[in-house]
Amino acid sequence: MRSLVLEVLGETSEPRMVSEFVDALAKHHPNRAPSTAVVRNTLESLVAKGIAQRTRTEGSVFYTPSASSAVGGDGATAAPKVDEPVPDET
Template sequence: MAEEPDNTPIQSKYAQQYGADLAANREEQERLAERLKQLQADEAWLLQQLEAKKAGAPAKAAASQTVPQQRREAAKATPVPSNAKKKTTRAKTPAKRTHAPKAKAGGDKATVKKTTVEKATQHVAETAKRAEPPLHEVVLSILRTQPGHPHLAREVHTELADKHRRSASIQVVRNSLESLVKKGMVEKENKQNSVMYTAPTGRTVESVPEAAAEKASEKVTADA
């Protein structure tokens, strides 16, 4: 038996949907109103407890001051020999002298430790920076991963940041590519008003240490 077509007007369908959304909205408003009432009741209770605690604080402070006051009055009533006062004064003086150098030594130790940590951090950062290969070698390695495939400068710039974690402007990357073109290590061509750079397919990929060694040997030959 074939199903009967749904002849409900589209206006009725939207009206039902709007009605359901309106009912859900009102239910949410009622729920939030109840939550707001609960939060307001909690606020009133917290304020009441805070005021009660503040009111009890002065009384507690007055009670704590009673004992020291009684001790001072008892000390005044008891006569103290003059020799005892002198001994007490002399005994207190060395104590102050012994505590001062300890605090100073602790401060000096903390300062030395902080300086040592800063120097070690700086040394690690400088070592990591020196270990990075030159930018033009990384750019050349990106092109050589797909020899014969042309790359835009912005493509090299994006891969340099994403895969190699090297931060350089697009202009610096373009300068490195142009330098490789002048050395004959990269080919350059214009396609559809865009400059494309390609690594030749007939050359092998050098490792970074080999490229650095070759650069050092070229420098020695030039100096000779």
């Protein structure tokens, strides 16, 4: 389930409610019928790991990809790129 939710999370940077994730998962994977509770728990797990961010607005909870993590369209989190070599400490 985590990889499926990551796939949907990586599709857009727009804030989404849990119900939108459930609808998107049902559309992309009609053979799977995840419950709202399972999707919410998966998203909360991603928030705890720093992969997703949770915001509350007017009583609603929205989830977005974390700015510090790069979630690709395939649902994989990208490793940080190293632009400069690390200097030797000699």
